[in-house]
Amino acid sequence: MIHITINGKVVQAKDGEMLLTVIRREKIDVPTLCHHEAVEPSGACRLCMVEITKPEWDGWCDYVTSCLYPAADGLIVNTHAKKVNELRSSILDMYLARHPKSPEIRQLAAEYGVLKTQFEEVVDGDNCILCGICTRICDTMGFHAISMVGRGHGKEVAPPLNMAPTACVGCLSCAKNCPTNYIEYNMENGGLTIWKKDFEMVACTECGKTTITKEFAEYLSKNRDINIDYFRKCDECHRKELAGTMGRISNWDREARS
Numbered sequence: 001m002i003h004i005t006i007n008g009k010v011v012q013a014k015d016g017e018m019l020l021t022v023i024r025r026e027k028i029d030v031p032t033l034c035h036h037e038a039v040e041p042s043g044a045c046r047l048c049m050v051e052i053t054k055p056e057w058d059g060w061c062d063y064v065t066s067c068l069y070p071a072a073d074g075l076i077v078n079t080h081a082k083k084v085n086e087l088r089s090s091i092l093d094m095y096l097a098r099h100p101k102s103p104e105i106r107q108l109a110a111e112y113g114v115l116k117t118q119f120e121e122v123v124d125g126d127n128c129i130l131c132g133i134c135t136r137i138c139d140t141m142g143f144h145a146i147s148m149v150g151r152g153h154g155k156e157v158a159p160p161l162n163m164a165p166t167a168c169v170g171c172l173s174c175a176k177n178c179p180t181n182y183i184e185y186n187m188e189n190g191g192l193t194i195w196k197k198d199f200e201m202v203a204c205t206e207c208g209k210t211t212i213t214k215e216f217a218e219y220l221s222k223n224r225d226i227n228i229d230y231f232r233k234c235d236e237c238h239r240k241e242l243a244g245t246m247g248r249i250s251n252w253d254r255e256a257r258s
Helices: 019-025 082-098 103-111 133-141 214-223 228-232 235-257
Strands: 002-006 010-013 049-053 062-065 075-079 147-149 156-158 185-188 190-194 196-201 210-213
Touching: 002 019, 010 019, 010 075, 062 103, 082 103, 156 196, 196 214, 210 214, 214 228
Parallel strands: 002 075
Antiparallel strands: 002 010, 049 062, 049 075, 147 156, 185 190, 190 196, 196 210
């Protein structure tokens, strides 16, 4: 274990552990848009930037993205230094210009005093901030159904050739983890539509509630060694069944002892 100082407090960390992990463990609020614990960090949003220095640096300091910078013994970290807050405000100012209709961006920008962008707004700008969480999660799960395509202002997240991706199983991991709720999907009449692809949903045999797509259930059964019959009931009905089983076991145990 090593020791670093965060906002004047000496804390323990593992050598090489990313600063953001240590900061959040200390319950310090540092904004992020592109970070997700399930995937490797990318540093795309730049909002988790912090100020670092060391006693031997003679007053010199640097500004780094905490999700990608490893902890080192003796490091001194300031998560909300004046310069750090100014950098975050500038970044959010640019986000607000490109995504003026995003409630998430507007709220975060307001927290740093940016109520109106000083740049020219992209009036028809969408809410995709190109953080890459969706594509990284999709790749980590092994589907590779969507990716970043294009360059510059035209860069976007899309399936191959902007057509319904054959590799997509409708797991919704991309949409559920998008920090700005950009990825749209539609669930109705026992089906799901996402990325222009239609899926059949599995319905619980007990209550009729739809759970996951048929394709996702088959994928999990084949690749995660889960019996396909498991998906015939929703989580709530599984819990009720387990509770009933445990109740019968408990009653049987009491009766056996009496």
